[in-house]
Amino acid sequence: MIGRLNHVAIAVPDLEAAASQYRDVLGATVGSPQDEPAHGVRVVFVDLPNTKVEFLHPLGEDSPIAAFLARHPAGGIHHVCYEVGDIVAARDHLLQHGARVLGDGTPKIGAHGQPVLFLHPKDFTGTLIELEQVA
Secondary structure, three states: OOOOEEEEEEEEOOHHHHHHHHHHHOOOOOOEEEEEEOEEEEEEEEEOOOOOOEEEEEEEEEEEEEEEEHHOOOOOEEEEEEEEEHHHHHHHHHHOOOOEOOOOOOOEEEEOOOEEEOHHHHHHHOOOEEEEEEE
């Protein structure tokens, strides 16, 4: 059901410092910051030959990333994102197998303009999983 790894998301306390480190020290191609108000985050994507890294920074105190950074002030891996061909079929399959989908189960549009869902970390070895539909 899951396809390739789309990205690894890292919550960061300083978005520009993280982008600069990957761009200037590691030599990676780093995109521009973009606000994702529906998810309460500002993101920057780092393009790699085989996947992406997504830096997450809170947009306001109500952001889930603000809560994550309160527990992990230096930042850290927040989630991994896998691609799926049909997000609704993937959701239905997961629910039939007892997995918990966060929120009300309705896909939201993610940072790449595609439908996404998040799966409860307690169901997947302590890892928050994002599923992103790709064509």
